[in-house]
Amino acid sequence: MKYYIIAGEASGDLHGSKLIEALKEIDDKAQIRCWGGDLMQKAGGTLVKHYKKLAFMGFWEVITHLGTILKNISFCKKDISNFQPDVIIYIDYPGFNLRIAKWAKQQGFKNHFYISPQVWAWKENRVHQMKKDLDALYVILPFEKDFFETKHQLEVEFVGHPLLDTLLNKEKSTHFLKENQISEEKKIILLLPGSRKQEIKKMLPIFLEVAPLFPQFEFILAGAPGISQEWYHKFLKGENIKLIQNKTHELLLHARAALVSSGTATLETGLLDVPQVVCYRSSFITYQIAKRLVKLKFISLINLIMDREVVKELIQDAFNVKEVVRQLKYVLSESGQKKLKGDYQELRKVLGTGGASKKTAQLIFEALQ
Numbered sequence: 001m002k003y004y005i006i007a008g009e010a011s012g013d014l015h016g017s018k019l020i021e022a023l024k025e026i027d028d029k030a031q032i033r034c035w036g037g038d039l040m041q042k043a044g045g046t047l048v049k050h051y052k053k054l055a056f057m058g059f060w061e062v063i064t065h066l067g068t069i070l071k072n073i074s075f076c077k078k079d080i081s082n083f084q085p086d087v088i089i090y091i092d093y094p095g096f097n098l099r100i101a102k103w104a105k106q107q108g109f110k111n112h113f114y115i116s117p118q119v120w121a122w123k124e125n126r127v128h129q130m131k132k133d134l135d136a137l138y139v140i141l142p143f144e145k146d147f148f149e150t151k152h153q154l155e156v157e158f159v160g161h162p163l164l165d166t167l168l169n170k171e172k173s174t175h176f177l178k179e180n181q182i183s184e185e186k187k188i189i190l191l192l193p194g195s196r197k198q199e200i201k202k203m204l205p206i207f208l209e210v211a212p213l214f215p216q217f218e219f220i221l222a223g224a225p226g227i228s229q230e231w232y233h234k235f236l237k238g239e240n241i242k243l244i245q246n247k248t249h250e251l252l253l254h255a256r257a258a259l260v261s262s263g264t265a266t267l268e269t270g271l272l273d274v275p276q277v278v279c280y281r282s283s284f285i286t287y288q289i290a291k292r293l294v295k296l297k298f299i300s301l302i303n304l305i306m307d308r309e310v311v312k313e314l315i316q317d318a319f320n321v322k323e324v325v326r327q328l329k330y331v332l333s334e335s336g337q338k339k340l341k342g343d344y345q346e347l348r349k350v351l352g353t354g355g356a357s358k359k360t361a362q363l364i365f366e367a368l369q
Contacts, residue, residue: 008093013037022361052226160352
């Protein structure tokens with residue numbers, strides 16, 4: 001069968017790659033075209049467009065890149081029409097994907113959405129359109145099933161979180177440390193300032209101010225896929241901080257703590273048992289709009305899933321050197337480490353038993369028979 005998969009960011013590329021692998025196991029004649037990244041291409045998808053050309057975040061950033069976004073939407077529709085897939089599979093990235101889904105439904109294509117848009121956070125009115133346009137919706141967070149089925153009478157499949165399959169069997173490697181010239185005696189604090197240039201520009205300078213205040217630790221910057229070393233070095237000049245790219249999970253396994261930009265990375269950090277401080281800052285305009293529209297108590301996935309403050313969130317003006325230092329000292333303390341690791345254990349129980357990619361692939365394949 002022919003599958004067309006659309007992911008628009010690094011986390012979507014990871015989950016999309018696992019889905020492609022699972023689809024190919026079930027369907028040995030699978031033809032897959034995709035929007036995503038290197039991982040989806042490596043898994044066997046024919047890459048149409050890389051997510052690093054798509055990743056615009058925030059209200060102001062989207063407005064300023066509107067021309068590019070509209071061109072991408074037009075190109076995507078033409079490519080789908082030429083390929084004539086049996087199903088289109090959307091992975092998160094709602095602003096783009098829901099537009100394509102609306103058009104695709106009118107054209108008679110099957111629409112399956114994996115990793116639901118976070119309509120429980122904002123733009124809840126999108127659910128009405130989703131009910132019209134989607135043939136199936138696969139959700140990965142426990143509270144989403146109740147939100148869609150009880151509140152909106154939209155039937156969904158809860159498949160569990162795909163990060164469980166990716167992360168829970170990972171083990172530390174001394175070979176990795178030697179390969180990257182990291183001393184086994186060093187205590188590492190990992191910097192995860194995000195996967196898009198817009199957010200890294202806001203986050204990284206504060207992180208770099210914090211690093212010299214903890215001389216007993218080695219600070220390592222986890223470089224995001226699709227962003228060059230040269231671009232990072234504009235910020236790192238003169239700083240005694242090692243940059244290691246595309247090895248975030250391996251680095252987390254060896255980290256004592258992490259400073260993390262809000263997003264999927266907060267959950268990755270928690271599942272790998274690393275105490276963290278969640279930080280976030282956006283442009284002034286984006287923040288003011290979001291503050292009025294988003295109906296959430298928390299911004300990090302861990303806190304949202306647990307429905308309480310497990311990890312500390314430093315947002316906008318609260319994200320400053322003094323506060324980051326204070327919170328980092330806490331998570332490095334014996335009591336901070338013990339509390340967070342206990343909460344992480346509870347988090348893993350809530351998220352289920354794993355197998356999300358295989359479950360989703362099987363459900364998609366059976367629906368097409």
